[in-house]
Amino acid sequence: MNWDVALILVTDGLANGAVYLLAGLGLVLIFSVTRVVFVPFGDIAAFAALSLAAFETGRVPPTIGMVAVLAALALATEIGSLLRRGEAARIPKAVLMWGVLPAIPCVLAWLAARPGVPVAVHIAVAVLLVVPIAPLLARVVFQPIADASVLVLLIVSLALHFLLSGLGLLFFGPEGSRTTPLTSAVFTLGDGFTVSGQVVLMVGAAVVLSGLFFLVFERTVAGKALRATAVNRVGARLVGIRPVRTALLAYGCASLLAGLIGVLIAPVTTMYYDSGFIIGLKAFVAAIIGGLVSYPMTAIGALAVGVVESFASFWSGALKDVIVFSLLIPVLMLRSFMAAHSEEEEDEVDQ
Amino acid sequence: MKNLMQTLTRGALAAALTACGVASALAADLKVGLSVSLSGPNSSLGVPYAKGMQAALAYKGEVNGRKIQLVVLDDGSDPTTAGRNARKLIEDEKVDVLMGTSGVPSAIAMAQVGKEAKTPMIGLTPILLDPNENPWVMTVAQPTQLMIDAVVERMKRNNVKTVGYIGFSDAWGDLVYEALMKAAPGAGIKVVSNERYARADASVTGQVLKIVALRPDAVMTGGAGTPGALPFLALQERGFKGGVYGQHGLINPDFVRVVGAAGQNALMPTGPVIVAEQLPADYPTKKIATDFRAVFQKVNNAPTSDAFSAYSFDGWLVFADAASRAMKKAEPGTPEFRVALRDAIFSTKEVVGTHGVYTFKPGSLYGVDERARVIVKLDNGQWKLAP
Numbered sequence: 001m002n003w004d005v006a007l008i009l010v011t012d013g014l015a016n017g018a019v020y021l022l023a024g025l026g027l028v029l030i031f032s033v034t035r036v037v038f039v040p041f042g043d044i045a046a047f048a049a050l051s052l053a054a055f056e057t058g059r060v061p062p063t064i065g066m067v068a069v070l071a072a073l074a075l076a077t078e079i080g081s082l083l084r085r086g087e088a089a090r091i092p093k094a095v096l097m098w099g100v101l102p103a104i105p106c107v108l109a110w111l112a113a114r115p116g117v118p119v120a121v122h123i124a125v126a127v128l129l130v131v132p133i134a135p136l137l138a139r140v141v142f143q144p145i146a147d148a149s150v151l152v153l154l155i156v157s158l159a160l161h162f163l164l165s166g167l168g169l170l171f172f173g174p175e176g177s178r179t180t181p182l183t184s185a186v187f188t189l190g191d192g193f194t195v196s197g198q199v200v201l202m203v204g205a206a207v208v209l210s211g212l213f214f215l216v217f218e219r220t221v222a223g224k225a226l227r228a229t230a231v232n233r234v235g236a237r238l239v240g241i242r243p244v245r246t247a248l249l250a251y252g253c254a255s256l257l258a259g260l261i262g263v264l265i266a267p268v269t270t271m272y273y274d275s276g277f278i279i280g281l282k283a284f285v286a287a288i289i290g291g292l293v294s295y296p297m298t299a300i301g302a303l304a305v306g307v308v309e310s311f312a313s314f315w316s317g318a319l320k321d322v323i324v325f326s327l328l329i330p331v332l333m334l335r336s337f338m339a340a341h342s343e344e345e346e347d348e349v350d351q
Numbered sequence: 352m353k354n355l356m357q358t359l360t361r362g363a364l365a366a367a368l369t370a371c372g373v374a375s376a377l378a379a380d381l382k383v384g385l386s387v388s389l390s391g392p393n394s395s396l397g398v399p400y401a402k403g404m405q406a407a408l409a410y411k412g413e414v415n416g417r418k419i420q421l422v423v424l425d426d427g428s429d430p431t432t433a434g435r436n437a438r439k440l441i442e443d444e445k446v447d448v449l450m451g452t453s454g455v456p457s458a459i460a461m462a463q464v465g466k467e468a469k470t471p472m473i474g475l476t477p478i479l480l481d482p483n484e485n486p487w488v489m490t491v492a493q494p495t496q497l498m499i500d501a502v503v504e505r506m507k508r509n510n511v512k513t514v515g516y517i518g519f520s521d522a523w524g525d526l527v528y529e530a531l532m533k534a535a536p537g538a539g540i541k542v543v544s545n546e547r548y549a550r551a552d553a554s555v556t557g558q559v560l561k562i563v564a565l566r567p568d569a570v571m572t573g574g575a576g577t578p579g580a581l582p583f584l585a586l587q588e589r590g591f592k593g594g595v596y597g598q599h600g601l602i603n604p605d606f607v608r609v610v611g612a613a614g615q616n617a618l619m620p621t622g623p624v625i626v627a628e629q630l631p632a633d634y635p636t637k638k639i640a641t642d643f644r645a646v647f648q649k650v651n652n653a654p655t656s657d658a659f660s661a662y663s664f665d666g667w668l669v670f671a672d673a674a675s676r677a678m679k680k681a682e683p684g685t686p687e688f689r690v691a692l693r694d695a696i697f698s699t700k701e702v703v704g705t706h707g708v709y710t711f712k713p714g715s716l717y718g719v720d721e722r723a724r725v726i727v728k729l730d731n732g733q734w735k736l737a738p
Contacts, residue, residue, distance in 0.1 A: 005560050008589075009556070009557060012554060012557070016553065169391075169392070173395065174391075177577075177608075178611070196588070269553035270577055270581065272577075275551060275553070278551055313555065313557030313558055314557035317517075317555070317558040318548075320548075
């Protein structure tokens with residue numbers, strides 16, 4: 001190995017790490033606010049990528065139908081619970097929130113699925129189209145069991161992943177797709193070392209989005225509400241924060257992140273209906289490094305996973321994933337030595 | 352896809368119903384039982400297999416005046432279901448021959464049932480079995496070694512001295528690598544690397560960097576379908592100037608779609624049916640291959656773009672030829688006929704199919720020779736014969 005090779009591996013690793021970083025942020029966000037390890041996160045990213053590929057080949061992405069059906073289910077759940085509580089007067093608002101709002105990206109996507117529409121519009125619509133997925137799933141599946149134990153939530157979320165990836169196979173078929181690169185620019189640094197524009201875009205997106213996250217959490221009321229719920233649900237409730245609403249906000253943000261990941265990686269990797277899972281799993285390794293609570297540690301973990309993966313594929317392609325997932329063992333050992341155990345157990349008892 | 356499945360199920364149902372009505376009135380028809388993956392991850396191969404079989408039925412619907420019936424079942428890309436289907440076909444439908452399927456493990460499961468029930472099976476994929484242990488199975492597919500030999504011959508002609516290998520980290524990657532290692536020394540070619548990646552991997556930059564650093568004259572890839580495009584894309588990105596060779600697992604329209612410009616000028620072996628129109632007029636399989644294309648277009652209302660449907664067609668031709676000889680010895684539908692049919696298949700001589708000319712011998716799974724392979728070049732998204 002010489003410096004050229006090492007540099008190329010590092011850039012490749014950072015590009016992958018940027019994707020894991022975004023996915024890791026989404027996972028930590030959802031977990032800290034709702035205690036759900038959101039396994040279907042990667043599937044949503046795959047849906048965004050494959051919807052974009054469908055747009056490019058002039059097909060109407062079947063994701064539209066899925067979002068519409070999910071919206072109908074969520075609306076029925078919401079109306080049902082309103083009627084049960086005798087709050088029929090709030091039904092029009094529920095229709096607006098659960099019926100009309102998710103329908104907007106569906107209509108946009110349906111309009112955009114024709115030739116001659118600019119690529120930028122396709123990308124924007126593909127991202128928008130997947131944004132309602134996580135909040136709708138949360139309304140239908142997670143909200144009724146919001147107080148269940150972490151284990152129950154994890155198993156439900158795993159089941160959702162299998163449901164989504166099955167739907168992905170049905171919608172998009174077993175073969176993969178690749179979309180046209182967002183940029184074909186190539187930057188030359190020093191002698192003969194080049195970085196493709198796509199990599200710069202991926203790393204740039206990760207930096208900008210992490211920065212935005214930081215600002216939102218530090219400066220806005222919504223961000224502070226999210227943080228408060230993450231620290232203590234009961235306490236947040238006492239000061240007037242509604243956990244249901246902050247949970248939906250968290251799901252919405254995570255879904256948006258997944259959509260962005262989807263369109264960012266679709267041009268550089270071949271996306272399959274089940275590609276999302278492995279991205280989610282590696283992001284999970286990063287999130288574990290951050291203890292599923294710390295954003296900065298997750299970011300560092302994500303970049304480490306990306307770089308280790310890239311070097312591992314150089315040294316031994318066949319053992320690449322073994323090496324990446326083996327990272328978990330020392331990290332977990334270290335964490336279990338250092339962390340105080342009582343905290344989480346107390347939480348469980350409270351439920 | 353859904354329409355096709357409906358048509359197929361209806362077709363199978365209709366066939367089963369007519370079977371009940373007709374069988375009692377007339378002498379028994381010949382029955383072919385096909386189990387393929389019409390759903391699940393292997394359906395991108397299974398659906399063309401089924402379509403090719405329908406084309407074959409339309410092309411040659413009877414043998415010596417006896418009608419042939421086709422029963423199609425879906426194995427859902429699952430070896431267990433494939434085995435169950437084979438049993439169902441033999442016990443309920445009383446088929447004379449089994450055909451299938453789109454995955455190697457599923458095909459092995461079917462062949463096992465065929466052996467137990469003493470029913471011959473014509474495999475449509477390569478099957479990894481010891482022919483001495485299971486003398487009831489043969490396959491119309493080309494053995495991997497035959498295909499890789501053609502690639503190595505072409506490398507030698509192109510003055511390749513060193514070659515880097517990158518393939519799947521699964522049985523397919525092993526199979527191609529072993530075939531390459533067997534053929535390369537004889538041609539004076541040195542294999543300098545054995546890099547692997549998983550089908551689901553997002554990037555092969557690391558592996559490709561390692562290969563490029565070794566500066567081989569050419570790179571051989573051992574992937575299949577769309578995941579097989581990854582090394583081509585990474586090699587182009589790293590500016591690799593040597594030739595890139597593939598194998599028959601990549602002859603697939605989805606591969607061409609995903610690989611795009613990075614696959615330009617890639618060379619790979621395939622059955623001659625893929626480039627039927629470009630074959631010289633005296634090529635033995637040219638006529639039947641163009642006939643196949645025409646009948647496929649008529650039956651399925653779409654052109655063929657893959658190699659899989661043609662395997663079904665060849666399996667059918669081999670069966671029809673053997674059946675015409677076996678019928679002199681026994682009555683279709685009886686155990687004696689199935690034995691006679693197996694013996695007839697294993698004495699098949701020079702039956703011209705779309706992929707090659709078939710000659711089966713006892714103790715060998717495969718029945719094709721050098722005429723069953725050509726080297727094609729990917730040129731602007733089209734396969735071009737590269738003689």
